[in-house]
Amino acid sequence: MVLEALRYRRGSLQILDQLQLPQRSCYEAIRGVRDGQAAIRDMRVRGAPAIAIVGCLSLAVELHGGTAGGQDAATVAAFVGKALQDLASTRPTARNMAQAAEKLGAAATHEAQCPGATANSVREIVIQLAEEMLEKDLQDNRRIGELGATCMMQGVAPQGQVTVLTHCNTGALATAGYGTALGVIRALHARGCLEHVYCTETRPYNQGARLTAYELVYEGIPATLIADSAAALALKEKGISAIVVGADRVVANGDTANKVGTYQLAIAAMHHGVPFYVAAPSTSCDLSLATGDQIIIEERPSQELTDINGIRIAAPDIGVWNPAFDVTPHDLVTGGIITELGVFAPAELQEGLKQASIRPCHRPQESPSGAAAASEKEPGSRHPQED
Ligand SMILES: CSC[C@H]1O[C@H](OP(=O)(O)O)[C@H](O)[C@@H]1O
Numbered sequence: 416m417v418l419e420a421l422r423y424r425r426g427s428l429q430i431l432d433q434l435q436l437p438q439r440s441c442y443e444a445i446r447g448v449r450d451g452q453a454a455i456r457d458m459r460v461r462g463a464p465a466i467a468i469v470g471c472l473s474l475a476v477e478l479h480g481g482t483a484g485g486q487d488a489a490t491v492a493a494f495v496g497k498a499l500q501d502l503a504s505t506r507p508t509a510r511n512m513a514q515a516a517e518k519l520g521a522a523a524t525h526e527a528q529c530p531g532a533t534a535n536s537v538r539e540i541v542i543q544l545a546e547e548m549l550e551k552d553l554q555d556n557r558r559i560g561e562l563g564a565t566c567m568m569q570g571v572a573p574q575g576q577v578t579v580l581t582h583c584n585t586g587a588l589a590t591a592g593y594g595t596a597l598g599v600i601r602a603l604h605a606r607g608c609l610e611h612v613y614c615t616e617t618r619p620y621n622q623g624a625r626l627t628a629y630e631l632v633y634e635g636i637p638a639t640l641i642a643d644s645a646a647a648l649a650l651k652e653k654g655i656s657a658i659v660v661g662a663d664r665v666v667a668n669g670d671t672a673n674k675v676g677t678y679q680l681a682i683a684a685m686h687h688g689v690p691f692y693v694a695a696p697s698t699s700c701d702l703s704l705a706t707g708d709q710i711i712i713e714e715r716p717s718q719e720l721t722d723i724n725g726i727r728i729a730a731p732d733i734g735v736w737n738p739a740f741d742v743t744p745h746d747l748v749t750g751g752i753i754t755e756l757g758v759f760a761p762a763e764l765q766e767g768l769k770q771a772s773i774r775p776c777h778r779p780q781e782s783p784s785g786a787a788a789a790s791e792k793e794p795g796s797r798h799p800q801e802d
Pocket residue numbers: 461462463464582583584585586589590595596622660661662663673674675739
């Protein structure tokens with residue numbers, strides 16, 4: 416059975432409450448934007464693509480079959496704009512929700528200005544776009560998996576198998592399905608090219624121990640959980656061929672915001688000569704920011720560090736700094752940035768994405784095993800797919 420982070424049909428949205436995993440699989444109804452915002456803020460749903468999808472679908476549910484947002488086109492468009500703004504500010508580091516807000520907001524405004532526009536026609540356009548996002552993210556992740564697996568095998572182990580280390584959770588639970596960095600790992604496994612995975616526990620929120628470990632066991636992928644602080648030692652002693660992580664935001668020069676701890680992993684990878692890959696959809700890329708210094712880093716409540724399951728473990732009165740993310744400088748992203756549009760070196764990202772998005776992405780034939788056909792020309796050289 417496929418692991419479903421969310422269940423959607425028009426007018427109804429349920430999310431798997433990730434706070435209760437892995438002990439319990441409980442779905443809860445999201446009835447509108449306020450519910451969506453609360454679920455994102457409290458991290459019942461998390462992961463940059465999943466945040467955007469749940470945010471937009473929460474709006475779609477609110478707009479469905481009623482009079483939500485107002486009685487005329489302009490009022491509904493204004494309501495949509497405000498709701499999207501609120502959703503995008505809930506967890507500001509992730510790019511995907513902000514990007515979706517720009518797209519859906521612009522579409523609502525445009526529709527409202529068209530002759531004959533009605534409140535319903537504005538609602539309908541927003542619902543349709545949110546539904547398309549869900550479908551597209553899944554397709555993009557599968558593509559990221561295939562491109563990343565091919566690139567990694569060409570670059571790291573042309574004849575053999577790879578052992579990969581990953582951080583945080585980037586799987587089906589963090590996306591519409593399949594996953595980004597975990598999608599690459601799944602594709603490697605499907606091809607028989609994966610020897611082993613090491614996943615970090617990912618303090619303070621333990622997405623690695625709770626969610627990635629759960630997904631890896633669920634998929635039957637050979638894997639070992641390590642403490643975050645064991646990563647450098649694992650690089651030294653466990654034959655790790657590559658690190659692959661996800662991203663919350665990748666900016667124009669390739670600097671990458673991802674779960675806190677990623678930066679120190681990239682430094683350790685550089686020291687050990689292990690290639691470091693970032694896997695993320697183009698919706699996580701933000702070419703409007705020149706460098707990572709401009710990324711807003713979300714700070715989370717101190718209780719995430721001081722308490723475990725509501726029980727205080729830290730010394731009373733200690734001060735706490737709890738950034739949720741850090742920025743890995745582009746020169747440490749030595750393997751490449753794996754997107755659905757191609758695999759790019761950081762210096763090639765900006766131009767590569769622009770070129771790839773103005774021509775249709777070549778979709779390779781799938782072999783019966785799910786691996787990309789042998790004739791496919793992959794961007795192991797870190798260039799986007801050629802047509
Ligand atoms: C494919 S999701 C990317 C991303 O989401 C995680 O953050 P959070 O759990 O705080 O939402 C993490 O940084 C992952 O790599």
